[in-house]
Amino acid sequence: MFDFDLPLERRGTWSTRWERYPGDVIPLWVADTDFCAPPAVLAALSRRLAHGVLGYSVPPAELRAALIERLQRLYGWRVAPDWVVFVSGVVPGLHLAARHLLRPDQHILVPTPVYHHLKRAAVLAGREHAEVPLVLSSGRWVFDEDRLQDALRPHSRLLMLCNPQNPGGTIFTRAELTRLAGFAEKHDLLICSDEIHADILLDQGKPHVPIASVSREASRRTVTLISPNKAFGFPGAGCAFAIIEDAELRRAFSADHHATVHDPSVFGYEASLAAYRDCGDWLVAQLAYLRGNRDLVEREVAAMPGLKMAHVEATYLAWIDASGLGVPDPQQYFLERGVALSPGAQFGAPGFVRLNFGTQRALLAKALERMKNSSAQKST
Numbered sequence: 001m002f003d004f005d006l007p008l009e010r011r012g013t014w015s016t017r018w019e020r021y022p023g024d025v026i027p028l029w030v031a032d033t034d035f036c037a038p039p040a041v042l043a044a045l046s047r048r049l050a051h052g053v054l055g056y057s058v059p060p061a062e063l064r065a066a067l068i069e070r071l072q073r074l075y076g077w078r079v080a081p082d083w084v085v086f087v088s089g090v091v092p093g094l095h096l097a098a099r100h101l102l103r104p105d106q107h108i109l110v111p112t113p114v115y116h117h118l119k120r121a122a123v124l125a126g127r128e129h130a131e132v133p134l135v136l137s138s139g140r141w142v143f144d145e146d147r148l149q150d151a152l153r154p155h156s157r158l159l160m161l162c163n164p165q166n167p168g169g170t171i172f173t174r175a176e177l178t179r180l181a182g183f184a185e186k187h188d189l190l191i192c193s194d195e196i197h198a199d200i201l202l203d204q205g206k207p208h209v210p211i212a213s214v215s216r217e218a219s220r221r222t223v224t225l226i227s228p229n230k231a232f233g234f235p236g237a238g239c240a241f242a243i244i245e246d247a248e249l250r251r252a253f254s255a256d257h258h259a260t261v262h263d264p265s266v267f268g269y270e271a272s273l274a275a276y277r278d279c280g281d282w283l284v285a286q287l288a289y290l291r292g293n294r295d296l297v298e299r300e301v302a303a304m305p306g307l308k309m310a311h312v313e314a315t316y317l318a319w320i321d322a323s324g325l326g327v328p329d330p331q332q333y334f335l336e337r338g339v340a341l342s343p344g345a346q347f348g349a350p351g352f353v354r355l356n357f358g359t360q361r362a363l364l365a366k367a368l369e370r371m372k373n374s375s376a377q378k379s380t
């Protein structure tokens, strides 16, 4: 019904991913997909364009209601309408959290490897931070309680979380999140949880659990950042939500609103509402396609000398340990051989590369073939 194999030309469309590397390079770096957005999203945007007026707009009450209904239905998480703050993206939300939820002399815990903005938010906010290395346990990247404890300082106030984990691909379990929330409670830490990948679940039977939903206490100390833009293929339209129960935290988080931080655009509102209301079938179909891509990547990488990766439970990102390749800069090595990956250093692990498999399978297979030849060259 939906054709994810359809090749689409993205060069010349201002695509971040496709414009950076000219020539015969397959770009599998920045995290967007090469698929058309769902038909219902495109139809909603077309209706808005046909109306013709693109004036200032307020957050639509029906979008707030659709979001709340969805959180209740998927996670049994009851969110009151006034807990929802509309933001133009999850990244601004991360930066607002680091700037406004804690005092300048307080400290942030940042897991690594992690999507670079979780750390960047702390750095640009001028807050001290400590990195908490995740560990690979039974093939999953997870928190280690001793390392969390070691990273803790007397002035620690905020714990950053990325769930599902980018780049590790972990879907944290309810038990893991309950323990993490218990740690936060014990040490009076707030939690900023980036859950943008919550809808990109590849392993069936492993549900996403919002950390704020594990207990009343977790809800009171958490800012949850979510957005349909990643899963439903419209990150260029931009729209996200911060869910904050505590009124004081909400007020602090919102300090820059309508000043340095703009509201989402009318296109973001339209796309989000259509995604939540009308795109369930499309999402299921996309996940089935991505699961096939994930399986292909895992199979191929397992056969490449010098490379290894953990199983990807969620996201369309593969976190590949290339340290066995014996090259100083694996991202550069593959780039010179026609595949642009994200450098692991960006996430805090220079021996790694991150591969975005949100693309047509034929193109992915071609990129993997190039990688296989490159790694075989190195091992001979």
Ligand SMILES: Cc1ncc(COP(=O)(O)O)c(C=O)c1O
Pocket (backbone or CB within 6 Å): 031, 088, 089, 090, 091, 092, 115, 162, 166, 194, 196, 197, 227, 229, 235, 239, 240
């Ligand atoms: C974990 C994570 N958070 C946030 C973002 C970007 O969020 P936004 O486009 O809503 O600012 C990304 C994009 O790759 C991401 O992987």
